[in-house]
Amino acid sequence: xxxxxxSALLLAVTMTAGVLAGCGGDTAATTGxxxxxxxxxxxxxxxxxxxxxxxGEEDPWTDPVAQAITDKTGIKLKTEYPISQDxxxxxxxxxxxxxxxxxxxxxxxxxxxxxxxxxxMTDLIEEYGPNIKKLxxxxxDKLKYSAEDPSIYQLSxxxxxxxxxxxxxxxxxxxxxxxANDYKLPDTLEEFETMIKDYLAANPTTEDxxxxxxxxxxxxxxxxxxxxxxxxxxxxxxxxxxxxxLIDENNQAIYKFRSDKEKEYFRWMCRMYNEGILxxxxxxxxxxxxxxxxxxxRVVALFDTDWDYADGEKVLKTxxxxxxxxxxxxxxxxxxxxxxxxxxxGLTTGYGVGxxxxxxxxxxxxxxxxxxxxxxxxxxxxxGIEDENYFVDEEGHRYRTEEEIKMSNEDTEYKKxxxxxxxxxxxxxxxxxxxxxxxxxxxxxxxxSVAAEYNEEQKAACEAWGVELMVDVFPQADxxxxxxxxxxxxxxxxxxxxxxxxQLDEIAWPSLIGCIMGSEADFDASYEAMLxxxxxxxxxxxxxxxxxxxxxxxxxxx
Amino acid sequence: xxxxxxxxIIKQKFSLQLMxxxxxxLMMSVPFVIWLIVFKYVPLWGWTMAFQEVKPKTFAxxxxxxxxxxxxxxxxxxxxxxxGQTMINTIGLSILGIALGTIMAILFALMLNEICFNRFxxxxxxxxxxxxxxxxxxxxxxxxxxxxxxxMIDTLFGRNLNLMSTNSPLFWVVVCLINIWKEMGWDxxxxxxxxxxxxxxxxxxxxxxxxxxxxxxxxxxLPGIKPTVVVLLIMSIxxxxxxxxxxQMLLSNAIVQDHAMVLSWFxxxxxxxxxxxxxxxAIGMFQSLVGILLLFLANKIAGWLGESKLI
Numbered sequence: 001x002x003x004x005x006x007s008a009l010l011l012a013v014t015m016t017a018g019v020l021a022g023c024g025g026d027t028a029a030t031t032g033x034x035x036x037x038x039x040x041x042x043x044x045x046x047x048x049x050x051x052x053x054x055x056g057e058e059d060p061w062t063d064p065v066a067q068a069i070t071d072k073t074g075i076k077l078k079t080e081y082p083i084s085q086d087x088x089x090x091x092x093x094x095x096x097x098x099x100x101x102x103x104x105x106x107x108x109x110x111x112x113x114x115x116x117x118x119x120x121m122t123d124l125i126e127e128y129g130p131n132i133k134k135l136x137x138x139x140x141d142k143l144k145y146s147a148e149d150p151s152i153y154q155l156s157x158x159x160x161x162x163x164x165x166x167x168x169x170x171x172x173x174x175x176x177x178x179x180a181n182d183y184k185l186p187d188t189l190e191e192f193e194t195m196i197k198d199y200l201a202a203n204p205t206t207e208d209x210x211x212x213x214x215x216x217x218x219x220x221x222x223x224x225x226x227x228x229x230x231x232x233x234x235x236x237x238x239x240x241x242x243x244x245x246l247i248d249e250n251n252q253a254i255y256k257f258r259s260d261k262e263k264e265y266f267r268w269m270c271r272m273y274n275e276g277i278l279x280x281x282x283x284x285x286x287x288x289x290x291x292x293x294x295x296x297x298r299v300v301a302l303f304d305t306d307w308d309y310a311d312g313e314k315v316l317k318t319x320x321x322x323x324x325x326x327x328x329x330x331x332x333x334x335x336x337x338x339x340x341x342x343x344x345x346g347l348t349t350g351y352g353v354g355x356x357x358x359x360x361x362x363x364x365x366x367x368x369x370x371x372x373x374x375x376x377x378x379x380x381x382x383x384g385i386e387d388e389n390y391f392v393d394e395e396g397h398r399y400r401t402e403e404e405i406k407m408s409n410e411d412t413e414y415k416k417x418x419x420x421x422x423x424x425x426x427x428x429x430x431x432x433x434x435x436x437x438x439x440x441x442x443x444x445x446x447x448x449s450v451a452a453e454y455n456e457e458q459k460a461a462c463e464a465w466g467v468e469l470m471v472d473v474f475p476q477a478d479x480x481x482x483x484x485x486x487x488x489x490x491x492x493x494x495x496x497x498x499x500x501x502x503q504l505d506e507i508a509w510p511s512l513i514g515c516i517m518g519s520e521a522d523f524d525a526s527y528e529a530m531l532x533x534x535x536x537x538x539x540x541x542x543x544x545x546x547x548x549x550x551x552x553x554x555x556x557x558x
Numbered sequence: 559x560x561x562x563x564x565x566x567i568i569k570q571k572f573s574l575q576l577m578x579x580x581x582x583x584l585m586m587s588v589p590f591v592i593w594l595i596v597f598k599y600v601p602l603w604g605w606t607m608a609f610q611e612v613k614p615k616t617f618a619x620x621x622x623x624x625x626x627x628x629x630x631x632x633x634x635x636x637x638x639x640x641x642g643q644t645m646i647n648t649i650g651l652s653i654l655g656i657a658l659g660t661i662m663a664i665l666f667a668l669m670l671n672e673i674c675f676n677r678f679x680x681x682x683x684x685x686x687x688x689x690x691x692x693x694x695x696x697x698x699x700x701x702x703x704x705x706x707x708x709x710m711i712d713t714l715f716g717r718n719l720n721l722m723s724t725n726s727p728l729f730w731v732v733v734c735l736i737n738i739w740k741e742m743g744w745d746x747x748x749x750x751x752x753x754x755x756x757x758x759x760x761x762x763x764x765x766x767x768x769x770x771x772x773x774x775x776x777x778x779x780l781p782g783i784k785p786t787v788v789v790l791l792i793m794s795i796x797x798x799x800x801x802x803x804x805x806q807m808l809l810s811n812a813i814v815q816d817h818a819m820v821l822s823w824f825x826x827x828x829x830x831x832x833x834x835x836x837x838x839x840a841i842g843m844f845q846s847l848v849g850i851l852l853l854f855l856a857n858k859i860a861g862w863l864g865e866s867k868l869i
Contacts, residue, residue: 088826
């Protein structure tokens, strides 16, 4: 009897709690809506546009910058984003024929255009997008899809012009290591190897007593292209980033792992693995494991790029272990190869925001994009709110306080809470170093600001090298000609091409790892086997297709 | 007595009279028949896609306007460089999974059944089927932490066992063991309930005759649950080709990829991944047809073994 009463009581309590929780949720939701409508009341009702962002994260649209955008445009975005970066959200959207209003599809844009899911923005931009035209300037025509179909389906999600002030280089090494090497930059892979080995011999463990790792890679998923594939092209061939492809001076494309120099690079990797310098666990670790290793300060060197290892490095910075953070190196395999890191490849097209056919109010969407491209919009998304995130000095120049800068560098939640720098990418933006009418740069970065934000390790290095910025030790951008085609990795390519290219990557990924993990004696045989398999899967055909695509793009510009 | 009445029911012939007699029963089944048709049979028209070229460009078109390509999609699927290995993996994983899974579940059920201390039995049972409710995403991360190179197990043994980095059927075993850990408790529930249905009098009689515990298990419990085992086996053989892809995707890595690819994942990669929906449908259709074939086969075998057939 007593038992029954207790369970009845429990039931009652749970149900009441449930009801209360339900009500609570409702009230919160209604209040949220009301505030949103209030703030946009000047320009009528707030229009909510759905936006799929392939690089997105949770965005409740509650931060101050988001509110300011809504105040100005009467539009709020509801962001959808993929759970993992290599899922098939876009393909599923096409299968369901259900699109959000605006889409940033990254590499899947080709199939969206094929499916007729994106609208041609040319006329809309002509009418409602003066700022978009202004932002793209001379490079506006590069947004056109192809010779037969000169529609503009997407804007570009990358910088328009500008200079490069920060670059992660082709390889990275902990500052402590470089310091132990008297800040002498390694010119060849051998020098790089000796530097790491010397450091490991002198400092086998970290201060916390963990064993140091020479270098590690993240190969569990698509990251293999970033840490294993890309550096091979940069370091061995001195090539700019064209994804899995190398383009020679005659605009001929080849699948990059066919290059002899890259074979030597992977042979070196194989030797490093067998000597234990390359992390023995690199092949099975997840990307989270990889980041965790970086965060522990154990990893002496990396072959990666800043946005990829930033999460790990942030932890090191918060712990104050600046010596264990990473120095960018313009590393190449031999002295004859030039590091093309700073080369301006022209406007990157093919990756960008487009408006879908499901969008009921494309004019609103274009107006939203136009606002972001306007000077006011650019300053808002890049700098934040005046007198809060940034201030204006007597000469009318924008500046940020030191606390603000420190917070933006170290607080992992800074972007989300303040909204500064949270709503720019993947929308169009001016490159670093370009100034607006007030004489301040559009982005928060300028030569001076970048130098001012350096931590003590970076400052010490610049002093030792006798330069203002770290990238000054790289081969400079003016040494390179801007190619007449944009970066290949971002082009929306035809499906027939992607079908082969995907299979090539499918083969290269496990094969390369297999080559590295095998013995050095087996290396040549395994590498040849991989090339044979690639050849059998249609490598030559894909190369010809890409060469033709490049030829068409080049003729469009000329 | 029981057997006699059963025979009578079977002998009833289908007639309008009988239909009228059972009209209420029939009416009760109507909603379910409609449900079955709407949700299970109508969607099958989508199989037409397997014989058409369906890519993003043509997807929005009505069925009759798309290009028919005959068996091209099937030929493309069967001649894919991954297809052979994928079939081997799928069948290998199923056989291993069904065999190990059934044996372990029965063993576990037997052990639980032999426990006299009731409260302990209940607690153990509850704990054992908890992992069934946990998503594969969580299970896979835990498993990877333990089994990856340099993971918990490697640390325990003090050397690299290469559990997740050997490109061989060892990966199937690893996957099946993880699957057993997750599903054993849940699968045992059915066997436990079958055991509970065995006449206690048989055990008492056996005890009086001096049968040992093992003898009782061998001669009473196991024959008692045999029909259940057979039914479950037939059902699992029918779905042998439907090896879940999320488990494979989550546990695999570049090195073991050759032995991780299964049919459903293959359909996803080739169909959805490259936006060639016709090809994906063809692979899916092939999977279903082979599944039906296997089901009939298993049913036949059960008949030969002298067990009641399922269909």
